Each structure stands twice: as structure tokens, then as C-alpha cells.
Amino acid sequence: MSCARPDLHERLVELVDAGASAELRAHVAECADCAAAIANLRGAWDALGAYDVAPPSAAVLARVKAAVAAEPARVEAAVAAEPVKTGRAWLVASALAAPLAGAAVLVLRGVRDDWRSARFVLAAAPVLGVAWLLGLWAAWRAAGARRAGAASTAFALTALIGLGLAFGAPAGDTFGSAACLLLSLAAAAPPLALALAAVAPTRGAGRAAMRGAMVGAATSLVGLAAVRLHCRVDALAHLLAYHAPIVPIAALAGAALAALASARIAPRSHVR
Amino acid sequence: MDQETDEVLMRRYCAGDERAFEALFARHAGRVHAFLVRHVRDRALADDLLQSAWLHVHRARGTFRDGERFTAWLYTIANNLRRDEGRRRARDQAALSRDGKLPEPSAAASAAAGGIGGGGGGGAAGAAGGGGSGAAGGGELAERVAAALEALPEQYREVIVLHRWHDLGFAEIARMLGTTEGAVKLRAHRGYLALREALGKEAP
Numbered sequence: 001m002s003c004a005r006p007d008l009h010e011r012l013v014e015l016v017d018a019g020a021s022a023e024l025r026a027h028v029a030e031c032a033d034c035a036a037a038i039a040n041l042r043g044a045w046d047a048l049g050a051y052d053v054a055p056p057s058a059a060v061l062a063r064v065k066a067a068v069a070a071e072p073a074r075v076e077a078a079v080a081a082e083p084v085k086t087g088r089a090w091l092v093a094s095a096l097a098a099p100l101a102g103a104a105v106l107v108l109r110g111v112r113d114d115w116r117s118a119r120f121v122l123a124a125a126p127v128l129g130v131a132w133l134l135g136l137w138a139a140w141r142a143a144g145a146r147r148a149g150a151a152s153t154a155f156a157l158t159a160l161i162g163l164g165l166a167f168g169a170p171a172g173d174t175f176g177s178a179a180c181l182l183l184s185l186a187a188a189a190p191p192l193a194l195a196l197a198a199v200a201p202t203r204g205a206g207r208a209a210m211r212g213a214m215v216g217a218a219t220s221l222v223g224l225a226a227v228r229l230h231c232r233v234d235a236l237a238h239l240l241a242y243h244a245p246i247v248p249i250a251a252l253a254g255a256a257l258a259a260l261a262s263a264r265i266a267p268r269s270h271v272r
Numbered sequence: 273m274d275q276e277t278d279e280v281l282m283r284r285y286c287a288g289d290e291r292a293f294e295a296l297f298a299r300h301a302g303r304v305h306a307f308l309v310r311h312v313r314d315r316a317l318a319d320d321l322l323q324s325a326w327l328h329v330h331r332a333r334g335t336f337r338d339g340e341r342f343t344a345w346l347y348t349i350a351n352n353l354r355r356d357e358g359r360r361r362a363r364d365q366a367a368l369s370r371d372g373k374l375p376e377p378s379a380a381a382s383a384a385a386g387g388i389g390g391g392g393g394g395g396a397a398g399a400a401g402g403g404g405s406g407a408a409g410g411g412e413l414a415e416r417v418a419a420a421l422e423a424l425p426e427q428y429r430e431v432i433v434l435h436r437w438h439d440l441g442f443a444e445i446a447r448m449l450g451t452t453e454g455a456v457k458l459r460a461h462r463g464y465l466a467l468r469e470a471l472g473k474e475a476p
Contacts, residue, residue: 012461013442013457013460013461013464014442014457040464040465040468041461041464041465041468043468043471044464044465044467044468044471045436045464047413047417047467047468047471048417048421048432048436048437048467050413050414050417051310051414051417051418051421052414053305053306053309053310054315055302055305055306056301056302056305056318056319056322060305060319060322060323061297061301063319063323064297064301064322064323064326065294065297065326067323067326067327068293068326068327068330071327071330071331
């Protein structure tokens with residue numbers, strides 16, 4: 001270990017209590033600069049020891065316990081009925097389900113004959129895939145932490161690029177069918193359901209609905225990409241009528257499902 | 273029951289054992305209160321937030337998972353509550369500055385004034401603490417430390433309070449705050465340096 005390591009001075013803070021590694025301790029024992037730095041940090045640590053706080057009064061403690069004891073039984077019932085909390089495992093499952101669902105569309109319905117020439121489509125598919133993952137990431141950030149704005153922006157920009165590429169594909173056969181919409185729905189539904197299981201529980205139906213809409217829009221992109229690879233029609237009217245609606249449909253479905261899930265759970269202030 | 277870990281007590285509490293709750297409360301209520309006082313520097317408000325925190329513990333006990341550390345879970349709740357309160361107060365301040373009128377008093381503010389909250393205990397505690405830093409002793413140095421801590425950016429202060437007084441490791445703090453361990457160490461490092469600078473030669 002050497003002082004040239006960019007994170008060394010941040011790691012020195014480990015030494016103000018007992019959590020440092022033997023390697024770090026050994027380095028500080030030999031390095032005068034780091035020893036001085038650690039002494040500086042310990043000075044602040046020791047100074048904080050002067051800041052004692054008087055315990056709460058007995059009246060306050062009694063008041064808090066009385067408030068807990070007075071909690072209505074319905075809250076306990078709500079807690080008992082609360083579904084098992086899900087998390088990243090569901091999100092991973094969703095991420096795996098999405099390409100599987102898209103692949104199922106292509107295997108069952110076939111890839112368009114001229115797909116090799118549809119360069120825009122081929123370019124759009126991976127971009128939309130990335131956008132879908134970014135959307136889930138944004139939803140996850142919104143569910144578990146703050147600062148979801150950057151993730152949401154990245155999702156929105158990537159999705160727009162992917163959609164632009166998809167709709168910019170060269171013209172081919174003309175054949176229209178609502179089957180495209182149904183296929184899109186079929187491909188988007190499994191990952192949507194799994195992603196909602198991961199991110200739906202939250203405080204407040206409004207927040208849950210926004211997050212559900214985000215997940216819905218994100219998961220719809222995989223269906224959009226798969227069906228675009230399958231469909232032989234490049235007419236703009238067909239794309240707008242039978243391909244694009246999956247995005248608002250899935251967003252609305254995600255919002256409604258997430259709001260319903262949110263309404264079923266008790267407040268959880270420790271989860272954002 | 274004194275020998276049992278927090279996590280064992282929590283499991284018993286979830287199963288309906290009220291004595292387990294009593295034991296957890298006895299162990300941690302004072303420390304959570306101190307955590308809140310060090311952040312909000314208002315004992316009456318800390319009293320009110322303490323009540324909210326334990327109510328949330330009670331309501332959300334079904335979400336406590338095996339393998340989770342109770343103290344990290346408890347301080348996550350307390351930290352979120354005091355953040356929510358801080359944001360709400362900031363909004364009230366903004367509303368005041370826009371229309372020039374006093375905002376509606378909040379539940380917490382009313383409790384701080386000795387109003388709601390059940391028995392006026394908050395007001396009594398606030399009086400006992402002097403309504404300032406809430407420091408129990410140490411005189412001028414304690415006040416200076418409290419002021420220096422308050423002057424820190426919030427993201428530094430919350431890491432330092434959890435690390436210095438509440439036996440939480442950097443990894444646990446990172447999980448609580450939804451960030452990386454490296455980021456937490458960086459905040460702690462900068463926070464301790466800023467404190468050292470603010471306290472100058474008075475620091476040991």
C-alpha cells in the first residue's frame with residue numbers, strides 16, 4: 001500500500017475506530033504523513049466526545065410507549081396482511097424474462113424475411129434493450145433511494161433514440177394487423193409483472209403509480225423491439241396504430257397495478 | 273432477556289411478545305433520541321420524532337427480515353423521519369418567504385410548543401434541555417461541537433453521527449443511505465476534517 005493510492009486518505013477514516021485492515025494499519029505505522037492525517041481525524045473524533053446528550057425524560061418515554069400501545073388493531077392486521085417484500089431478485093428475474101419473452105415472439109412468429117437489410121431495426125433492438133434496463137434501474141432507484149432523476153433521464157433519452165431508429169427503418173411489405181399489438185402486449189407482460197413485484201410496494205399511491213408507469217413504459221420496449229423484428233410492415237400508420245400504443249398501454253397498466261399494490265400495504269417510512 | 277440480541281428480541285416482538293418490545297425500547301430509545309437531538313438540536317422536536325420512530329417500528333415490524341441488523345433498521349427509520357421533517361420545515365419556510373404569512377403550525381411544532389403529543393412531555397423535555405443543542409454537559413466546548421456539527425452539510429453530518437455515536441460500520445451506513453461504502457467513507461473523512469477545522473485548537 002502506498003500514499004499514491006487515490007482513495008488512501010478516505011480509507012484513513014477507518015482508523016479512527018477499530019474497523020481498519022491490518023494492511024492499512026501497517027502503512028500508517030510507517031508513514032509519517034498518514035500518521036499525521038489520522039491524528040487530525042482522531043482530534044475531531046475525540047472532540048465529538050464532549051457532545052453528550054441528556055436522555056429523554058421519563059414522561060417522554062412513557063408517552064411514546066403509551067402511543068405504541070394505543071396503536072389500533074387494524075394497523076396490526078394490515079401489517080400481517082402485508083405481502084412478502086420483494087427486491088432485486090425479482091428485478092433480475094424481470095431482466096431475464098424480457099429477452100426470453102422477446103425471443104419467444106420471434107421463435108413462435110418468425111423474423112421478417114428482410115431483417116438483414118433492416119439496419120435501423122437491428123440498431124434499434126439493442127438500444128431499446130438498454131433503454132428497458134435503464135428504465136428498470138430508474139424505477140429501482142426511485143424505489144430504494146433518492147436521486148432517480150439521472151436514471152430516469154438516461155432511460156428517456158435512450159428510449160427516444162431507440163424508438164427513432166425503429167421508426168426510421170426502411171420501408172418493406174405492407175400488411176397491417178392488430179396482432180402486432182397483441183404480440184407486443186404478450187412480450188411486455190411477463191417482465192412488467194415481475195418488475196412490478198420488485199418495485200411496487202411503496203408509500204403513497206401517487207408515487208407508486210408514477211413508478212409503475214415508468215416500469216410499464218420500460219418493459220413495453222422489449223415487446224416493441226421484438227415485434228418490430230417480426231413485423232414485415234414499415235408503414236408509419238401501421239407502426240403508430242399497432243406498435244406504438246404498447247408504450248402508453250403498458251405505462252397505464254403499470255401505474256394502475258402499482259397503485260393497487262401500494263394501497264394494500266401499511267406505511268413503511270424506512271423504505272423510499 | 274438482557275442477554276438476548278436485538279434481532280432475537282425483534283423476532284419475539286414480531287411474534288407478539290410485548291416484553292421483547294419493552295427490552296428493545298429500554299435499550300435503544302435513549303440512543304435514538306440522542307441521534308435525533310444531534311440532528312435537529314431541538315429536544316422537543318426530537319421527542320416527537322422519537323414517538324414517530326417507535327410507532328413506525330411497531331407498524332412496520334412485519335417487514336423486519338432475518339439477517340437484518342436491528343439497529344441499522346431502526347436508525348434508517350429515525351433518519352428518514354428527521355429528513356422528512358427537515359424537508360417539511362423547509363417547505364414551510366419557503367411558503368413563508370413567498371407570501372409573507374406565517375405557515376400553519378405543524379404537529380411537531382405544536383408539540384414543541386408544549387401542545388399536542390400527549391401529556392406535554394415534549395415541552396417538559398425541551399425545557400429541561402434548554403432548547404439549544406441539547407447537550408447534557410461539557411459547557412462551552414459541547415456547545416461549540418454541537419454548533420460545528422450543525423454547520424456541516426447534512427450528508428456529512430448524518431454519516432458522522434451514525435459512525436461516531438451509534439456503532440454502525442461504513443458498510444451498514446452505506447446500505448442505510450442507499451449509497452456506496454466508498455462514498456460514505458469520503459463523506460466521513462471530509463466531515464471529520466471540516467469539524468477539526470471548525471473546532472481549531474480546542475479539539476484535542
